[in-house]
Amino acid sequence: MQYDFRNIEEKWQKTWAERGTFKADNTSDKKKFYVLDMFPYPSGAGLHVGHPLGYIASDIYARYKRHKGFNVLHPMGYDSFGLPAEQYAIQTGQHPKNTTEINIEGCLDDEGNILSKYIDEDESINNEALIDKSKPVTIYDADYRDNVIKGYRRQLDQLGFSFDWSREVRTSDPKYYKWTQWVFIQLFDSWYNTDSDTAEPIESLISAFEKDGNAAVKAVCDDDTPIFSVEEWQAFTDREKQELLLKYRLTYLANADVNWCPALGTVLANDEIVNGVSERGGHPVMRKKMTQWMMRITAYAQRLLDGLDTIDWPQPLKDSQTNWIGRSEGASVSFRVLPLAPAEGGDLNIEVFTTRPDTIFGVSFMTLAPEHELVTKITIPEQKNEVESYIEATAKRSERDRMADVKSITGAFTGAYGEHPFTKEPIPIWIGDYVLAGYGTGALMSVPCGDQRDYDFAKHFGIDIPNIFEGIDISEEAFADKEKTVITNSDFLNGLPYKKAVKKAIAELEKLGQGEGKINYRLRDAVFSRQRYWGEPFPVYYVDGMPQMIADEHLPIKLPEVEKYLPTETGEPPLGNATEWAWDLKQSAVVETKLIDGESVFPLELNTMPGWAGSSQYFNRYMDPHNEDEIYSQDAITYWQDVDLYIGGSEHATGHLLYSRFWQKFMFDRGLVPVDEFAKKLINQGMITGTSALVYRLRLSFKQTDIIGNVEEYLIGFDRMLKSFHSLFVSFDYVKMELGEKESIKFSDNKFLKVRDFLEVYNSDKIDLEIVSVSFDKVHAKVNLVDSSDKLDIDGFKNWQTDYSYSHYLRENGNFTVGREVEKMSKSKYNVVNPDAICEEYGADSLRMYEMFLGPLEQSKPWNTAGITGVHGFLKKLWKLYHSGPNGEFKVTDINSDDNVNGVNTSSEPSNESFKILHKTIKKVEDDIQNFSFNTSVSTFMICVNELTGQNCTSREILEPLSILISPYAPHITEELWHKLGHAESISTAPFPKFKEKYVVESSKKYPISFNGKMRFTMELPLDLDKQQIEDAVMAHEKTQQQLDGRTPKKVIVVPGKIVNIVG
RNA sequence: GCCGAAGUGGUGGAAUUGGUAGACACGAUGGAUUCAAAAUCCAUUGCUCACAAGGCUUGCGGGUUCGAUUCCCGCCUUCGGUACCA
Structure with a gap:
């Protein structure tokens, strides 16, 4: 029986979903464990192989914890507000809500065919369903599926993650952002008391003012807050009181400096500005003051610093938060x-x-x-x-x-x-x-x-x-x-x-x-307003220019529809375009903007919240995601408490991870969460970079003498010089051999003889200029046109870039190879690798294992699809180990089995060697998982399976625990094997095998014998010898005498169980 | 600039506390099997020298140590963050 990963993976993914295998219960006698991933922004381009890296690691950990008997919460959702959807809306008028939904849910049905609603009358595929929207695609195009948005959910599902999808959240869903708005209101209704060092309801501040004025109040407030007495407070108008209170609230209005681009009518991020002008369009950018909502995060500066000592986060990440706060x-x-x-x-x-x-x-x-x-x-x-x-x-x-x-x-x-x-x-x-x-x-x-x-x-x-x-x-x-x-x-x-x-x-x-x-x-209060459309609207309306909160029971305030997603002509944010964006106090409803009368209908806030608003409490919302009455029930948060393991990129160090800690501390102060740090442990996963494929195109520089005798030298694309053919591409092997480390080479150096031959055959009569030097352009080729030995599929390359159809290709030893360079994965470099294609060819288990096998989780590392054959081969070997029967039938032997083959009882005790390698593997893998060293586990599995195969092991006592060991990494194949082993229940809750020391104890050690620190030979000795006995044995060895060549050693260093070093 | 991370064979990487550098894979070379291919299996594979013996080798230069990929000092290179990309 072959290892049929396609059937196996599909079958078990379906079964898990149907049975609700990974649903976490909010009430359980088991100990809880909460494993969280940073939820993704669902972009139209879909997942590339770099995205799931952290999800695979967290999934391995979550599955491991289930084997260890924990009730595991492992949710997933989408950070679905954001700029790309808005940019696309500006260009096409498509509502970001629609594109976001497409990006999550995709445009394909269960069979992988495009849904009819995305097919236009002329059988072309609607632009919104396409990844690359630059050229039209019809359903008759052979590979149209490659260019259709598959959707994040489908892409995630096919990787076999043990997410509890019943808890999915989307930040752009009004049911979700209702609670983002609600937290904002809580912040508005709070002030920071530096005496008690905690946030308190604004009422306590008002009563303090009413009693003694503000002179004695110890609070975090604006620098320009005046001192006033009780009498003065009482004499203030309502508006004056509101203005004063704003100086204390944890979210408040202030004038903040922003990068204003008048031509675009919008505010730009620092990295959208290049050399003082906007990246898009090159328009001038000015620093400008604008009224913005601010978050008084500075009130928490000291506590945010102190809290770092209580959490197990990477030191570099703590360092960057420490520096950011900058005490x-x-x-x-x-x-x-x-x-x-x-x-x-x-x-x-x-x-x-x-x-x-x-x-x-x-x-x-x-x-x-x-x-x-x-x-x-x-x-x-x-x-x-x-x-x-x-x-x-x-x-x-x-x-x-x-x-x-x-x-x-x-x-x-x-x-x-x-x-x-x-x-x-x-x-x-x-x-x-x-x-x-x-x-x-x-x-x-x-x-x-x-x-x-x-x-x-x-x-x-x-x-x-x-x-x-x-x-x-x-x-x-x-x-x-x-x-x-x-x-x-x-x-x-x-x-x-x-x-x-x-x-x-x-x-x-x-x-x-x-x-x-x-x-x-150094920490500044955070600007919380964005002049954008696709973000959470503020639950705020203005009476005489003073902000008022909308009562909780009227939330959520939903994003209004707009005609255009651009700023208004008067420079107001996109919500200024909405015709229905005013608050009617009497009706408690959003009504038409033109009804604003300043009496009972008031203007609503035109800014929206920033990207980090929705992600600052999502980890708590997952605990009780469908609760419509509360942000989460107290029962749920009392049980789940906090995140035990959070995995995500270090790029969030001073954004999301600092703001979330701030919100958590605020929620703690107001008694809404039981702990003031939301994640006990955090791991940063590294980036996966792309390995670009570069094709070398010949460039020659010529010398030409013009009419008045000036000699001019210039470099020119070969194709432009010679009309008879297009570019000449040269195999990288040959380029490297001839060019060495140089960029270019003089033509007179007598190198590139093949190029000379080529020129003579094809163009001898056309060249009337003197060639001075030879160099090359590097052209990116699509990485999937290159095989594991860097050979280019020339026909594929010609088909892909029709400009090069008529180009010539100079081979070396019959091969045409490309150069390789590690770069960021990006569309423009044609080095993006899509997990769908990998799953199709090798399966999700291979992809999961390979991503882990690439290297340490925290480090950035280049992707090269070629290497996946190694782990894929391993899974085949694993499959074979359980299928050693005739014709590859499944075969496992039990100790007390009555199996008879030709009258011989096939039951057998596993050998000591089998037990030894199994228990070595248990020990190593358990240590590895605890240290998040998943790459070394994969190697360990390979060694174990290689050994057991060599031992012809078929014992249930070995193979059953082995399948559990591997199941967090490769859940589908092991679930199938588990099923074949006769279990009705999923492997996912089988107890993790227990390590037993007795199987791995050694009685002797192969000692490395060094002379002056250099190892010369090894020598097997019993482990129970003492120092002197070891020394005697080593000195007596003939090779020792050979090495010493008559000299007397000055010193002999013996470390029992480790080494012997002879000095002298 | 500042802060942080990383440099080990042709490639990804391993070496858990200072103790046999290169585990495990990819690639390459040779072979077996096959009409052929795929798949599978076997052998070799850090560099250097014709072999052997030997020498060299963890970015570079120093140092500590019986012994350094690991610890210390000084450099170089690459990558990430730097407050509105998510």
Whole structure:
């Protein structure tokens, strides 16, 4: 019997789905275990082999935990709001809801034929069903299925994951985003009490105001919050009260800097901006202030830091969150702006944050971010032009550019001066783009002798560099070593080391009332508004410009329909196009926009929520995903608690993973979740890169003498020079052999004789120019046109790119090979490998095993389909091991079996060797799974099956546990074998085999005998010898004497059970 | 720039605590089987030298150690993140 993976996999996938094998129950006596994957954004391109890597790993772990007797929750869903669907909507007018649904559910029926609703009258396939929408496809095209969207669900299903699909969520489903909106309202209705260090309902803040005003309230709030008394509070109008409360709420409105692109009418992400212009269309981009919803994540800065110590996440990921939060201790210092500055001058102060208050006497200038609000106020008329043009120039640079660029030093003098708090000397105030507006206060006290950037700035603009470090030469560079610091030229700080000087400086500043010790965080409040269509609408309407929440019972507020998905002509977000987008208070319903009267009908919020909104609580929603009354029941969350294992990419380190921790802590504060970290353990899976196939196209450079005798040399595509044929492609083997490491080679070097021959035969009469050198272009070929030995299918290549149909192909030894390069998997590089095709050819079990076999889970690694034959061959061998009967029939022997073959009882005890390899495998695999080292498990299985095959093992006692060991990795084949072994129940809950030490104990060891650290020979010795006995045995060995050649060893190192090393 | 990760045969990788470098695979070469192909099986395969003996070898340069892929110092290269891509 052959290993028929197609039938086996289809059969068991169907059976699992029908039986609900992987449904997790919210009530169970078993211990719970929650394995979570980062849910995908369902893109039209579908899955490539890189996507399932983490899902396979988590599935192995989930299945392993089921074998270990746990009640496992392993859900999957879709992060289905996002930009690509919106971009497509802008281009085609297709509703993102429809494209999203297609991307998830696909366009094929159960037989794999396209659904009739996607076939147009003329039998062509509707554009929305196509992956590559650039050219028309009809149902008569032979391979139309390759270009039809199969849908994420179908692609995931065929990989045999043990997901509990009954719990699926989609962030764009109103039933789901109802609860995203609900959490937003909870945040709006909360403030952060720094006394109790917890978020509290806004009512407690209001009652505090009503009792004592806000002077005594310890809260996280906006910097510009005024102090008011009870009387003042009571005298405030309702609107004033609302404005004040906004300064405390955990989500609030504020003016934030964004990258505004006037031409596109939209805000751009940093990576959508290249060299100061938009990536799409190359339009100018400006920094601009816009009113945005913000999340007061800074309230949680310290707790987000502290929490990192309590979770088992990768250290690099923790490091990046730590750096992101960026805690620094120092002092805030207030500098008076000297009144000789013009206009409003006089009472202006500049707040700076410094980590080095000890260097305050080294200040020789101040630097403000060009965006700093005081810049326009303090700039003197003479400097106005210079300052303004500088501000304009920096507005065009992205923050990342400004941070990355340390070489060009730019800035402008405002003409204004600050006053040193102690010396009262005037300090010139500059602006410079190395100061970022959102970082600290957006202003620096510049100490050139102690900070390299300040030093460079001072040198560049000829500003003083006073030295305040004892015994340090600062003529070449700044001195930033805190440990070796001794302060001098600094009045009361003279002679003090760093730590004492800091303390003293802060104390003196406090005496003056011009500063205090302060902890600063780099973390900023998160912008929560997006000027997009395809996102969660806010449950917010505006009365007199003040935001009001819509009551819980009216949620969800569903996304309105719009004609166009672009911003409006007046620059409002796409929701501004909606004709039905107003809140009627009386009816408690969304009504037509034109009914807005400011009395009972009010405008709704036009922004939508960002991508991370929907993913910040989804892990909790999975626990009770269809609950319509609560975000989840308390029973469900009490049972499941938190995620035990979360697998996903490290690119989410400071986005999703930080925001989710913030929301979880908030939910914890409000008593909605039992723990304040949502995932105990997290593993980052690496990227799978593509292995591109590159075909080498000849380029020749020619020399030509023109009429007046100038000699010109130029490089030209061969095809353009010679009309008689198209490009000449040359086998990579030959190119490499002739070219070596060089890029190009002189024609006179007498290489590439084959090319010369070729030119002579085909074009001798056409070449009237002198060839100078030979080089090559690399052309990407589709990877599936290349086989495991890098040979190109030339006919396939010609068919695929008809431009090359008439090209010539120069072979080497009858083969035409391509070069290989590892690059990111992408459509444009033709190196994307689709899991469907792999499943079709080798099966899901082979794909799962191979993805694991590629290498360590956390590392990025290149995909090369060629290698899959190794694991596929292994599965065939595994199958054979259980099918050693006549004609490949299934055969397993029991110890007490009555089986008789020709009168001989075939029952047999497994051999000691069989037990040994089985138990070695159990030990290794269990260790591997616990260490997430899945690649080494696959090797271990191979060794085990190879050995058992060699031993002709057929014992149930061996083969039954073996199938369980392999089943997390290759669930289909092992389920089939399990079934054949006579079990009615799924293998998935069979108990994991127990490792028994007694089967693997060794009595002797093959010792490596080294001389001066180099292994020369091995020697088998009993393990119970002591050091001296081993030494004696080794010294007595003839090869030892041979090696020593008469010398006496200086020293003999014996490590029992490990090695012997003879020195001398 | 800053932060993080990784460099081992032709390729993916293994070596769990400092102890036989290259497990397990892919590819390649030769052979068996076959009318032939596929499939399967066997042998060889880090480099170097004609063989053997030997020498060299974990990105580069140092160091610690009886012994370093592993620990320390200094460099180089590639990749990821860098606040509106998801």
